[in-house]
Amino acid sequence: MKMAQKHNVLTIALLALMAMVVTPVLAQEKTPNDPRLFTPGKLTVSTSEPSYPPWVLDNNPEAGEGFEAALVYALATELGFKKEDVVWVDVTFDGAIAPGPKAYDFSVQQISVTPDRAKVATFSDVYYQSDKAVIALPTSAVAGAKSFADLKAAKWGVAVGTTDFDYVTNVLGIADAAVFDDQAGVFQALQGGQIDATVAALPTALYATCCQVPEAKITAILPKDPKDEGLGLLFAYENPIVPWINEGLAALKSKGTIDELAKKYLIADPSIPEITQ
Known part of the structure; x- marks a missing residue:
């Protein structure tokens, strides 16, 4: 066999081997076994300790009660995770917004999206904007x-x-x-x-x-704060799973799930007066 032919055969074999390695990895992206997750097979979420109502009830996010706790479990289900695959870790608010790597996939604790924070962390699409x-x-x-x-x-x-x-x-x-x-x-x-x-x-x-x-x-x-874009899930800067998480949030919005959770947990007395100017 000529040298050029041997080279071509080796190149083809190498490309085939690489495809065998890469294809399974790509196939698992946007699934609970996504290798880009902090712990593949788990959705690792941080919130503060203690956590307060109406965001988390009874300081127990694992119960899935309270607006943000319920949102996380609805999102996890939308992405294909089982409830037991959601792992909660305690991180202070200051710790969550600090620059640097994160020992979790995202943080949820009423973190407002701001330009300054977006310089050192990456946010999901806004999931709630409050009066x-x-x-x-x-x-x-x-x-x-x-x-x-x-x-x-x-x-x-x-x-x-x-x-x-x-x-x-x-x-x-x-x-x-x-x-x-x-x-x-x-x-x-x-x-x-x-x-x-x-x-x-x-x-x-x-x-x-x-x-x-x-x-x-x-x-x-x-009125809502015109400079406050609303609340977003906070990730390590340029975390590659953010587009996938946004797809899940978009699905929850289109189904009306987030609106239903807001009505369940975040409703004020309708008799309270509004001041607009």
């Missing part, structure tokens, strides 16, 4: 507010570095809001009379007025 809500004591002057002008007369408090801080400053036009290290500090100030009101995403406000600050109430519903 904002005013949280105040019933005796506060804010309790009867009917306009943004009325709201400006109050003493506001918000947690530093949050979309709530940006909303109070840029949307409501409050330039002198008191700033606290975290939301717990905000609620303590509200209870102590240091501030009249704070603002939060509606589901957060529902939980706060139910369990964290039961003496407070939601006094008004405010």
Whole structure:
């Protein structure tokens, strides 16, 4: 056999061998055995500890109750996973949004999609965008507010570095809001009379007025934050499974599953007044 012919035969054999190796791998992509998963065969999801209603009920995401816990299991089913194949890990909010590799497939804990975060992590398509809500004591002057002008007369408090801080400053036009290290500090100030009101995403406000600050109430519903794109699942930067996860989310949206979960877990009292300007 001539040298050129031997070379061609070897090349063909090598390509055939490579095809035998590559084809099974490609065939498993977008299945529960996708080799690109953190642990093939499992959908590994992080959330905070503790997790709060209405996002996760009873601090037990494995039960699948609460908007985000139920969403994850609906998504897992859509992608072909069994319920027992969903693995939950505890990661703080700060840990989730920090740059670097992730020891899970994605994080779900009410993470707003922002340009700055998108520089160091990759988000799924938005799965929920919330109205904002005013949280105040019933005796506060804010309790009867009917306009943004009325709201400006109050003493506001918000947690530093949050979309709530940006909303109070840029949307409501409050330039002198008191700033606290975290939301717990905000609620303590509200209870102590240091501030009249704070603002939060509606589901957060529902939980706060139910369990964290039961003496407070939601006094008004405010428009969505125009600079807050909504909540997304957060992945390590340029994680290749994101398009597959987005396909699953799109299917849930088209079936009305996400709307049904929102109605089940994220509904406010319809008698609460809305302030739009």
